[in-house]
Amino acid sequence: MVQLWCQGRCFPSVAAVIFDKDGTLADVAHYLRWVAIARAVKIAEHFPNLKALLLQAFGVIGDHLDPTGLQAVGTRQENQIAAAAFVATQGIPWIAALEQANAAFTAAEREFTAKAAFTPPLPGVIELVQRLHGRGCALAIISSDRRSEIEAFLDTYHLKPFFQCWQGGDEPPTKPDPQVLLRVCDRLGVRPDQTVVIGDADSDGLMAQRGGAAGSIGVTWGWPSPPKLNCFDCLATSPLEIQIALDPCTERNSCG
Template sequence: MIKTINLQCHLQGHTSPHQFNQVQGVVFDKDGTLAQSEGFLAHLARRRARRVDAMVPGTQEPLLLAFGVERDHLNPSGLQAVGSRYENMIAAAAYIAETGISWFEARTLAQQAFAEADAHESAKASQTPLIPGVMDLVQHLAAAAIPLAVLSADSTANVQEFLQTYELDTYFTQARGIEPPLAKPDPAPLLHLCQDLGIAPAATLVIGDGDGDMAMAQRAGAMGLAVTWGWTVTPQFSQTNIVVDRPDALQVVAG
């Protein structure tokens, strides 16, 4: 028999808590949800934009705007914050193509620029620390004996390295990235994950920091909880009004 629990959360700007009933499993996003990634992602976006500009002068500033780099912070709803590496690379190729370069060459240049920029980065996990309070939340949920998983726009290798680095891997039954051309909010990766976990999508809670996470949950028929705790500027959501600002806002409650 599959175990179920009830979860209650205290929402931003609401006096009454929201309750998720009969939850069979919880699926976390990684960057901005488990990992404090803003500084790393902003730095990486700047490095990529500089490499593209070195090949195609005049593209750096438009690319930074497209990536969501805004002065001293990263737009939490921008392309670099919520998109995959593949999506960011295709966006860069589009800006290169806008200069009159053929699409084949533009895509090749973008791939080369990203490869050069990314090669200078050390292990991502070491630069994206665990968000304060997240370990307590993970342990609290794990103690309820339901399966926990990670589903991220990052690569599976980076997801697993992050969990191992911060000693989270023993708490998670599954840890996956989403391989291109699939991307959030496509529900297929979440549906496959639920199938492998042996839980019903309708009894699955997705916790993430972007509209893509929430739309993916909706399309899969799952529940969604949006979080703002990983960003300097508070993310805004159009796909849900169930939003919390700290990890201890979510608690297991008696049925």
């Protein structure tokens, strides 16, 4: 086990660290904005008056994407349901609205067939992952992204050997449901109170709180405009601010 230190806060006896992916490990700010715009444009082909409303709902603000908005934090399904709700305001039956939103999202996604290639690791996160792994921490990912995209990211940047498991937003329940944390901890073979969650959205912090995690670290290093986070034990603006040391109890036990 290790101790984690961040902004003067100590998390002792940590056996596992669970990361979010987008905005925490992966640089997605520009990519997600492009996808949000493409989705809004596809729906606007049939309902031009909805484009501005959809962009606002997705969190597109001029040249930036709101890091706490629907596109940045929500799953594909959540974004699709929101889009379908706007379509339904045009007098379209609900099931047909869902189908139209899904068709628009699918068409938009064809323009971005290789997400991993456009969303590289953020500066310093590979080194953080390597340091944790080198200290014997079990590592996992809980993301709102699809499982296939998590695997593509890990494969593209040769990170899969460092992570024992990963959970996607297409595998319900999703964050902030604490059952997601409990499921991953069970797969890692650790207790929640031996686990620290690192993420860039309050859904990560809430999941950690509700699941009984040892603690949570909110990160703002993935966005040009840092998100306002309220549900974490401490905040980090750089991976370098997270310090790792061998836990004294583990060290004593290893010395007999």
